[in-house]
Amino acid sequence: MTLESVLADxxxxxxxxxxxxxxxxxxxxxxxxxxxxxxxxxxxxxxxDIGYSAYEKVExxxxxxxxGLVNAHTHAAMCLMRGIADxxxxxxxxxxxxxxxxAKHVSPAFVKxxxxxxxxxxxxxGVTCFNDMYFYPGAALEAALAAGMRVSLxxxxxxxxxxxxxxxxxxxxxxxxxxxxxREHPLVTFCLAPHAPYTVSDATFGKIAKLAAEVEVPVHIHxxxxxxxxxxxxxxxxxxxxxxxxxxxxxxxxxxxxHAVHVDEREIALLAKQGASVAHCPSSNLKLASGFxxxxxxAAAGVNLAIGSDGAASNNRLDMFGEMRLAAxxxxxxxxxxxxxxxxxxxxxxxxxxxxxxxxEARIGSVVAGKAADxxxxxxxxxxLSPCYDPxxxxxxxxxxxxxxxxxxxxxxxxxxxxxxxxxxxxPFAALDTRCKLWQNSLSxxx
Amino acid sequence: MTLESVLADxxxxxxxxxxxxxxxxxxxxxxxxxxxxxxxxxxxxxxxDIGYSAYEKVExxxxxxxxGLVNAHTHAAMCLMRGIADxxxxxxxxxxxxxxxxAKHVSPAFVKxxxxxxxxxxxxxGVTCFNDMYFYPGAALEAALAAGMRVSLxxxxxxxxxxxxxxxxxxxxxxxxxxxxxREHPLVTFCLAPHAPYTVSDATFGKIAKLAAEVEVPVHIHxxxxxxxxxxxxxxxxxxxxxxxxxxxxxxxxxxxxHAVHVDEREIALLAKQGASVAHCPSSNLKLASGFxxxxxxAAAGVNLAIGSDGAASNNRLDMFGEMRLAAxxxxxxxxxxxxxxxxxxxxxxxxxxxxxxxxEARIGSVVAGKAADxxxxxxxxxxLSPCYDPxxxxxxxxxxxxxxxxxxxxxxxxxxxxxxxxxxxxPFAALDTRCKLWQNSLSxxx
Numbered sequence: 001m002t003l004e005s006v007l008a009d010x011x012x013x014x015x016x017x018x019x020x021x022x023x024x025x026x027x028x029x030x031x032x033x034x035x036x037x038x039x040x041x042x043x044x045x046x047x048x049d050i051g052y053s054a055y056e057k058v059e060x061x062x063x064x065x066x067x068g069l070v071n072a073h074t075h076a077a078m079c080l081m082r083g084i085a086d087x088x089x090x091x092x093x094x095x096x097x098x099x100x101x102x103a104k105h106v107s108p109a110f111v112k113x114x115x116x117x118x119x120x121x122x123x124x125x126g127v128t129c130f131n132d133m134y135f136y137p138g139a140a141l142e143a144a145l146a147a148g149m150r151v152s153l154x155x156x157x158x159x160x161x162x163x164x165x166x167x168x169x170x171x172x173x174x175x176x177x178x179x180x181x182x183r184e185h186p187l188v189t190f191c192l193a194p195h196a197p198y199t200v201s202d203a204t205f206g207k208i209a210k211l212a213a214e215v216e217v218p219v220h221i222h223x224x225x226x227x228x229x230x231x232x233x234x235x236x237x238x239x240x241x242x243x244x245x246x247x248x249x250x251x252x253x254x255x256x257x258x259h260a261v262h263v264d265e266r267e268i269a270l271l272a273k274q275g276a277s278v279a280h281c282p283s284s285n286l287k288l289a290s291g292f293x294x295x296x297x298x299a300a301a302g303v304n305l306a307i308g309s310d311g312a313a314s315n316n317r318l319d320m321f322g323e324m325r326l327a328a329x330x331x332x333x334x335x336x337x338x339x340x341x342x343x344x345x346x347x348x349x350x351x352x353x354x355x356x357x358x359x360x361e362a363r364i365g366s367v368v369a370g371k372a373a374d375x376x377x378x379x380x381x382x383x384x385l386s387p388c389y390d391p392x393x394x395x396x397x398x399x400x401x402x403x404x405x406x407x408x409x410x411x412x413x414x415x416x417x418x419x420x421x422x423x424x425x426x427x428p429f430a431a432l433d434t435r436c437k438l439w440q441n442s443l444s445x446x447x
Numbered sequence: 448m449t450l451e452s453v454l455a456d457x458x459x460x461x462x463x464x465x466x467x468x469x470x471x472x473x474x475x476x477x478x479x480x481x482x483x484x485x486x487x488x489x490x491x492x493x494x495x496d497i498g499y500s501a502y503e504k505v506e507x508x509x510x511x512x513x514x515g516l517v518n519a520h521t522h523a524a525m526c527l528m529r530g531i532a533d534x535x536x537x538x539x540x541x542x543x544x545x546x547x548x549x550a551k552h553v554s555p556a557f558v559k560x561x562x563x564x565x566x567x568x569x570x571x572x573g574v575t576c577f578n579d580m581y582f583y584p585g586a587a588l589e590a591a592l593a594a595g596m597r598v599s600l601x602x603x604x605x606x607x608x609x610x611x612x613x614x615x616x617x618x619x620x621x622x623x624x625x626x627x628x629x630r631e632h633p634l635v636t637f638c639l640a641p642h643a644p645y646t647v648s649d650a651t652f653g654k655i656a657k658l659a660a661e662v663e664v665p666v667h668i669h670x671x672x673x674x675x676x677x678x679x680x681x682x683x684x685x686x687x688x689x690x691x692x693x694x695x696x697x698x699x700x701x702x703x704x705x706h707a708v709h710v711d712e713r714e715i716a717l718l719a720k721q722g723a724s725v726a727h728c729p730s731s732n733l734k735l736a737s738g739f740x741x742x743x744x745x746a747a748a749g750v751n752l753a754i755g756s757d758g759a760a761s762n763n764r765l766d767m768f769g770e771m772r773l774a775a776x777x778x779x780x781x782x783x784x785x786x787x788x789x790x791x792x793x794x795x796x797x798x799x800x801x802x803x804x805x806x807x808e809a810r811i812g813s814v815v816a817g818k819a820a821d822x823x824x825x826x827x828x829x830x831x832l833s834p835c836y837d838p839x840x841x842x843x844x845x846x847x848x849x850x851x852x853x854x855x856x857x858x859x860x861x862x863x864x865x866x867x868x869x870x871x872x873x874x875p876f877a878a879l880d881t882r883c884k885l886w887q888n889s890l891s892x893x894x
Contacts (some may be wrong), residue, residue, distance in 0.1 A: 082845060083833075087785060087790060089786060121875055270476040286779055314842040316840070316845045317844070322847075330733055332534075333732065338736040372628075383571065384572075384764060386564060386879075387883045397763040398530055402849035436833065436834045440836065
């Protein structure tokens with residue numbers, strides 16, 4: 001009875017833990033001990049009371065503790081264009097609104113402010129890690145680190161010039177230089193991010209395949225999003241985009257196929273066999289009328305499923321609770337089976353599935369000892385969440401991001417009882433509201 | 448310059464008003480004057496400052512004021528079964544979970560507490576009126592009036608006995624008696640509510656058609672929800688359910704067809720021609736894998752569209768902001784057109800469309816002088832709603848029910864800066880949390 005107690009930085013004592021691994025588990029009366037940014041232990045409360053002393057003890061008596069959500073596909077900075085144009089067909093939306101606004105306004109300052117705005121939104125909604133694809137990834141990196149978030153940065157590549165890059169080699173050189181500078185940072189990882197089959201040439205894809213093998217990073221690409229994309233590929237390359245990527249050596253466990261709305265049985269089997277991941281973006285697919293991804297069939301085939309919000313210009317929110325719920329609901333109707341994508345599978349896709357896509361499954365995505373302390377607490381109270389027969393069901397089907405009370409990334413508490421560090425001096429978010437209004441005024445002139 | 452000022456009870460001064468009529472309008476720097484529960488005037492702020500004095504002036508400097516949302520189809524009391532069973536096929540879900548729980552527990556006390564819980568959830572989410580279908584409508588009425596909400600009560604009819612009714616005549620007699628007692632109440636209206644084509648016989652439908660014509664109330668019925676319903680109707684009656692209702696005299700402007708997932712072109716044209724309404728329940732249709740309602744085609748044909756949450760057992764939330772957004776997104780993907788159901792059409796369906804279905808379009812559903820002061824204020828601030836190029840877009844695509852700050856029903860402020868009257872003495876919601884937990888314990892024994 002004279003056990004020496006272990007010292008933890010923080011002891012979290014939630015009503016429930018939904019660890020994601022093992023699937024479907026809900027722990028009651030357990031605690032999570034954090035040390036040096038990691039989950040030191042998940043253990044019964046009685047054992048924690050005896051065995052651990054901590055500098056900080058956080059009682060979460062009405063909360064479910066879940067892994068921080070992983071937003072597997074976004075263009076964070078586009079938050080500055082939230083709602084600038086809606087209800088338009090894709091090409092009119094792009095050509096008349098988004099591309100002109102980008103051409104005129106996108107700069108490192110735009111990307112930094114837009115990404116900070118996205119980080120504020122995502123942290124408040126329980127997201128601890130995001131996989132970004134946009135211009136000026138160095139500015140996005142600055143914003144993410146200022147906010148304290150974990151980030152996977154896309155080394156974006158297009159065959160078209162932009163203010164950020166002159167040609168594919170220039171895009172790649174800039175991305176790789178950024179990676180060389182930051183690759184050792186514990187919160188930062190990288191993807192090669194060829195934009196899409198219709199904006200990247202075979203020659204560029206060839207270089208990217210070679211690089212991906214050399215530097216061992218995932219390849220993050222919009223793929224099989226619309227029927228038009230597939231028609232164009234057939235017309236220009238004689239094969240569907242996935243087959244084109246396969247021939248160019250890009251299909252493997254590092255592939256993150258974003259959208260994958262239009263995939264046939266053979267393609268699903270191929271994605272599964274190759275260990276590729278799909279970043280499912282349900283709101284975006286609906287809003288742009290792209291179609292319905294066959295999520296249940298992909299899951300049945302063994303494809304690793306992740307979930308993304310896409311950018312706020314086509315969503316119009318970076319709300320992983322919303323996407324998780326919509327993914328679960330939509331999968332059922334698309335499959336014609338109410339059993340499709342049950343709550344636990346949706347939560348897995350929004351956490352461990354995203355971590356796996358990014359090659360981070362050993363480090364994040366579940367509440368397991370040894371992983372990083374990337375966590376979110378969901379307050380299960382109020383009329384909207386009463387009664388509660390099953391906290392896992394409530395996290396997916398009944399809760400919204402507004403029920404997230406606290407968020408930790410690598411053990412650091414970034415959201416405390418619903419509040420970001422807005423009021424603190426030197427908070428990265430301090431001037432955000434004012435800067436948003438300035439950007440809005442500036443963009444409104446054109447829009 | 449010495450205008451005599453008009454006395455109003457309340458003057459609301461929001462940043463924006465989205466009145467729904469005329470379609471697509473957004474008013475800036477306007478006020479809404481309330482008197483005796485009605486909207487007395489909608490007028491420029493400068494005119495209000497000169498022309499009106501009010502007992503209470505409510506500054507809503509960051510808010511969009513919208514009509515209170517109308518939940519066109521719910522089973523409010525089922526909130527007590529929120530999340531009791533998910534991810535199951537319809538018949539297993541009903542037969543193994545919902546019906547046994549109902550058989551054992553449903554009583555006037557259950558319905559009153561469950562409906563109070565629903566009212567708390569709905570008011571906090573900007574819903575001011577709901578169209579209910581459940582057992583013991585008298586208990587639901589008590590709850591709605593205690594909460595101060597506007598309610599349309601279904602005089603439910605089935606050909607099967609329940610604790611509430613012995614046979615169709617008994618159900619009808621009880622419903623009509625309730626209506627006789629309450630029909631003059633300004634917040635209460637009634638529908639005849641035959642449950643569904645597969646639970647109501649031709650003879651009963653005949654009686655209902657006759658009654659509907661006599662007492663001039665809408666007919667609220669689940670219709671064309673699943674393919675199985677249609678197959679059964681073809682097998683048992685030789686015609687599809689809508690045709691069966693037509694032959695029995697039930698198809699007309701009073702018909703509220705709930706779901707209408709599986710309707711062909713001829714049926715859509717018929718619904719439009721007859722002036723019938725459809726209560727679209729997108730979350731429920733997805734979660735139960737019922738299918739995809741052809742909302743854009745119904746809108747194009749001129750069918751009056753309303754939106755409902757369905758019950759919390761199959762949703763699992765009574766969240767009209769969520770349903771409105773999902774309706775708008777889903778309609779686009781189903782139609783294959785990003786222009787389908789634009790923001791203004793979704794907001795109309797969630798307000799004036801619901802009012803029209805209930806025969807209340809002259810009294811509620813838009814912010815127009817002479818209508819009841821059923822209003823909701825949406826606070827457009829914070830990272831999730833920044834920047835704001837278009838408040839109407841934000842209300843539908845970016846905002847959630849958590850952004851609702853204030854709600855008025857018939858001029859009475861039922862939600863004040865996010866708070867219900869929980870803390871007040873004699874608040875109907877005072878003991879709700881405790882009573883929810885008691886019901887949960889009771890139902891958990893069986894579940």
